Amino acid sequence: MFRKILIANRGEIACRVMRTAKRMGIRTVAVYSDADRDALHVEQADESHRIGPPAAAESYLNIDAIIDAAKKSGAEAIHPGYGFLSENEDFAAACKKAGIVFIGPTPEAIAAMGDKSAAKRLMEKAGVPLVPGYHGDDQSPALLEKEAARIGFPVLIKPSAGGGGKGMRVVQDNKGFASALEGAQREAKSSFGDARVLIERYLDRPRHIEMQVFGDTHGNVLHLFERDCSVQRRHQKVIEEAPAPNFTKRAEMGAAAAAAAKAIGYTGAGTVEFIAEQDGRFYFMEMNTRLQVEHPVTEMITGLDLVELQLRVAAGERLPITQEQIKVRGHAIEARIYAEDPNRDFLPSTGRLVHVAFPQQARVDTGVEPGAQITPWYDPMIAKLIVHGDDRATALGKMVAALGDTHIAGVATNVEFLRRICESAAFAKADLDTGLIERNRAELFRPRGDVPREVLAAVALAELAHEEETARKSAEHSGDRHSPWHQVDGWRLNEESHHDFVFTDVSAEHRVRVAFGDAGRKLSIDGHPYEPGSSRAESVRDGKSWHIFHEGVRWTLALKEELGGLDLDTSSGSLAAPMPGRVIKLFVQAGAKVKKGDALLTLEAMKMEHTITAPADGTVKEIHYAAGEQVLEGAKLIKVQ
Ligand code: MV4
Numbered sequence: 001m002f003r004k005i006l007i008a009n010r011g012e013i014a015c016r017v018m019r020t021a022k023r024m025g026i027r028t029v030a031v032y033s034d035a036d037r038d039a040l041h042v043e044q045a046d047e048s049h050r051i052g053p054p055a056a057a058e059s060y061l062n063i064d065a066i067i068d069a070a071k072k073s074g075a076e077a078i079h080p081g082y083g084f085l086s087e088n089e090d091f092a093a094a095c096k097k098a099g100i101v102f103i104g105p106t107p108e109a110i111a112a113m114g115d116k117s118a119a120k121r122l123m124e125k126a127g128v129p130l131v132p133g134y135h136g137d138d139q140s141p142a143l144l145e146k147e148a149a150r151i152g153f154p155v156l157i158k159p160s161a162g163g164g165g166k167g168m169r170v171v172q173d174n175k176g177f178a179s180a181l182e183g184a185q186r187e188a189k190s191s192f193g194d195a196r197v198l199i200e201r202y203l204d205r206p207r208h209i210e211m212q213v214f215g216d217t218h219g220n221v222l223h224l225f226e227r228d229c230s231v232q233r234r235h236q237k238v239i240e241e242a243p244a245p246n247f248t249k250r251a252e253m254g255a256a257a258a259a260a261a262k263a264i265g266y267t268g269a270g271t272v273e274f275i276a277e278q279d280g281r282f283y284f285m286e287m288n289t290r291l292q293v294e295h296p297v298t299e300m301i302t303g304l305d306l307v308e309l310q311l312r313v314a315a316g317e318r319l320p321i322t323q324e325q326i327k328v329r330g331h332a333i334e335a336r337i338y339a340e341d342p343n344r345d346f347l348p349s350t351g352r353l354v355h356v357a358f359p360q361q362a363r364v365d366t367g368v369e370p371g372a373q374i375t376p377w378y379d380p381m382i383a384k385l386i387v388h389g390d391d392r393a394t395a396l397g398k399m400v401a402a403l404g405d406t407h408i409a410g411v412a413t414n415v416e417f418l419r420r421i422c423e424s425a426a427f428a429k430a431d432l433d434t435g436l437i438e439r440n441r442a443e444l445f446r447p448r449g450d451v452p453r454e455v456l457a458a459v460a461l462a463e464l465a466h467e468e469e470t471a472r473k474s475a476e477h478s479g480d481r482h483s484p485w486h487q488v489d490g491w492r493l494n495e496e497s498h499h500d501f502v503f504t505d506v507s508a509e510h511r512v513r514v515a516f517g518d519a520g521r522k523l524s525i526d527g528h529p530y531e532p533g534s535s536r537a538e539s540v541r542d543g544k545s546w547h548i549f550h551e552g553v554r555w556t557l558a559l560k561e562e563l564g565g566l567d568l569d570t571s572s573g574s575l576a577a578p579m580p581g582r583v584i585k586l587f588v589q590a591g592a593k594v595k596k597g598d599a600l601l602t603l604e605a606m607k608m609e610h611t612i613t614a615p616a617d618g619t620v621k622e623i624h625y626a627a628g629e630q631v632l633e634g635a636k637l638i639k640v641q
Contacts, residue, residue: 001315002026002077005103006070007041008091009081010060011367012383013293014041017079020307029073031066033059035377040367047073054377060084063091067098077101077314079307083379086290089114103314104268105215105289112264113287117160117198123284126263128256131275131283133200135160139185144199145177151201157181159188160196163286165235167191170202203283205433207276208232209244210288211257212298214309215266216319223254224298224306225328230432231421233346238414238437239421240294241333242301245392245430249280260287269295269310278433293336293384296365300332300388331392333399335422339380341412342445348380354410355540355547362387362402374411382408392430396422404552409540419552420444448553451505454533455548455555456525460501460512462539462546463559467608499578503546503557510557561613575612577635581605583625588638592620600638603631614640 004027007014018028018041030045035054042048049069052059059065061084070078078095080086080103089110095102104110113119117135124130133155134147148155148171157180159167167187169180181197189195212224228244229237243250257272269291276282295306304326313319340346353372358364366383374380385402389395403419421427426440437444498515515522523530537550545558585602588594594614601623602611622639625631 001317002075002101002311004029004073004075005077005079005311006031006066006073006075007045007079007081008060008066009079009084009086010036010039010041010378012365012381013081013291013367015044015367016365017081017307018044020305020311024308024311026311029069029075031060031069033377035373035375038372040369040372049073054375056084056378060378063088063094066091067094067100070095070100071098075100077103077311079103079310080290082290082293087114087288101314103310105266105270109264109266110289113289115160116158116163116286117196119286120198120284122263123260126259128260128263128284129282131200131203133198135198137196139196141178141181144181144197145174148177148199149174151199154202156200156202157184157197158200159184159192159194160198161188161192161194203275203277205278205435206230207244207278207433208237208273209247209253209276209282210271210273210292211253212295212306213257213261213266213270213272214313214319215261215268215270216313217267217316218318220319221258221261221266222319222321222323222326223257224302224304224326226250226253227294227297228432229294230434231427231436232434233437237294237336239333239335239418239427240297241331241392241395242297243328243331244276245432247276247280249276249282253282256282256284260284268313269306293381294334296363296384296386297332297334300363300386301328301330302326303329330388330390331395332386332388333392333395333422334384334386335399335403335418336381336414337383337385337406337408337418338414339374339382339411340414342414342417344412346414347412348374348376349412350374350376350380351411353382353408354542355407356382356409357405357407357538358383359385359402359405361398361405382411382413393428396428400552407538407540407547407549407554409542409547409554409556413554416448416553417444450508451510451555451557452535452550453525453530454535454537455550455557456503456510456512457523457530457532458537458539458548458550459503459546459555459557460514460523461521462541462548463501464499464514466541470608502560504560505555505557509560561611575600575615575636575638575640577603577605577631577637578610578612579603579605580630580632581610582630583627583637584609586623586627588620588623590620590623594618594620594640600640601625603637612637616640 006029007017021028028045030042030048031051032042033054051065052062085091087110089107092102092107120130120135132151154172157169169184171177171180184197185195207230209226209228211226215221226244227240227242229240231239260272271288271292273285274282275285299306339349341349356370363386364383387395387398400422406415424440498513501512503510511526513524537548540547548555581603584604587599596614596616598614599611602609618640621641
């Protein structure tokens with residue numbers, strides 16, 4: 001076995017590979033760009049090497065820099081992870097040339113699967129089922145149109161060079177064919193540098209089902225069952241699971257995938273992708289010659305560590321198990337958490353992760369920790385949650401709970417969206433096909449409604465607790481614990497006392513009053529008395545804002561103003577100091593016309609700033625203090641009529 005390996009990747013997959021390497025006693029070498037100097041994968045490695053500036057083209061895709069780092073560190077093998085150089089035949093060849101083991105298939109196997117048309121011809125020869133179609137070299141429009149008619153409309157035109165759905169065109173009848181072909185060829189040329197296309201019968205409501213395969217250098221090939229990855233959005237997988245629910249063709253698909261791998265002398269971990277009709281009939285789509293993002297669901301149902309198998313096979317060992325020994329145990333589901341905003345067309349969201357808390361009851365594969373930056377340079381995936389249960393319903397219940405316990409602040413995330421998918425009737429009954437998200441748009445993207453009263457209560461109590469804590473700390477530091485300036489319990493001692501908060505969310509203002517009486521605190525929200533409910537909420541402070549995590553939803557509320565102990569009775573028109581402090585800023589002069597909510601003055605008390613605002617439209621009649629002056633609690637500060 002290797003003594004030291006380099007991981008030519010970043011984020012969760014780099015951390016994931018290192019976890020197994022460490023368990024096996026293998027030293028790990030990380031590489032990083034300037035954007036990742038402080039990243040978790042660098043911290044977790046035994047050794048790390050800078051490979052270039054943030055742009056992937058100059059760092060994680062820089063073959064020379066990575067080979068250089070491997071040589072410097074004395075790594076005997078390189079694990080490419082997924083993405084980046086993982087399916088780059090030149091990289092696999094460069095490793096070989098440098099005398100370093102590429103932990104993956106041969107350059108020839110990568111090349112054989114890289115061209116989608118060639119791969120399909122190869123698979124056809126190996127007896128793997130294909131969608132009825134045409135994938136020949138003759139690309140003349142007249143022939144392609146004749147082939148489309150032979151296949152039968154609707155047909156799908158796909159670029160030969162690319163996978164992943166880019167540049168595909170559905171054509172309903174022969175009238176639309178010529179112009180769709182032209183568009184597809186143009187896009188194929190600009191996206192892949194290769195205008196060739198293939199034509200297939202267009203399948204309605206297909207499922208994406210893929211088979212995990214493994215080959216060793218002794219001619220053994222295994223399959224590790226299938227995964228259903230039908231829940232996708234614009235060809236981006238969102239939720240994956242294993243085994244595929246209600247799928248009746250496992251044995252046939254497993255045999256087809258193994259035949260596909262054997263046909264190209266495949267070594268290492270690979271995935272054979274199929275497209276399946278609702279009745280289970282399946283057709284080869286393409287083969288991915290790498291470890292995939294969703295490999296953990298396969299690990300959960302087989303009990304195998306796929307990275308360990310990769311390392312053993314790459315080191316020349318035989319696969320340590322036979323096909324008969326591999327059994328499906330229970331059901332596993334994975335959800336991908338992204339820094340993106342589902343309400344803004346899934347626009348990636350960048351920024352600092354102010355708060356990150358992951359669930360205890362799920363496997364969490366992540367490459368970030370609290371305080372990490374999500375930058376625009378790389379894929380915005382934050383983590384993967386993976387759950388396992390005896391059956392699908394149990395696993396799904398765990399996933400809903402795990403998503404509810406995933407608390408991330410600082411960037412927009414898809415956590416709530418994922419939870420809606422998991423809670424949807426369509427997903428619960430495994431009504432799976434690649435159109436699930438589109439078909440359930442109305443439900444999945446419904447507006448979230450008003451801020452729950454539990455959340456407003458939680459935010460007010462959290463703010464109050466925070467202020468009490470701040471005051472207590474400042475009293476401790478002042479040396480005079482009994483100083484009236486540091487009274488923290490004054491609000492509560494006074495039976496009449498109460499504290500008013502105004503919080504704003506994107507759409508509305510909410511007024512929460514906390515009153516301190518004999519019986520303890522009593523809350524009222526927007527004028528209505530509040531009785532505490534039973535739901536839990538976690539509050540996370542972020543400057544002047546709070547993130548409240550409640551029943552799987554993150555609410556962000558900003559403290560707009562705060563009137564401690566101040567009677568909002570506007571009849572007197574006189575505004576008093578809510579607590580002892582110092583006037584630090586005046587926003588108005590006597591005679592000024594003000595509107596309700598306008599800032600009048602700012603008081604500094606207990607190291608906090610409190611801005612006092614006009615309770616109603618009116619005119620400033622008197623100002624009793626100048627900026628810099630100390631005031632006592634209850635002092636009349638300003639009079640508005
Ligand atoms: C198809 C298809 C329907 N009919 N082929 C999209 C990505 C590429 N790998 C294969 N894709 C498709 N090929 C035929 N003949 C529908 C899709 C497709 C799809 C496939 C898998 C997962 C998600 C998808 C989303 C839209 C379309």
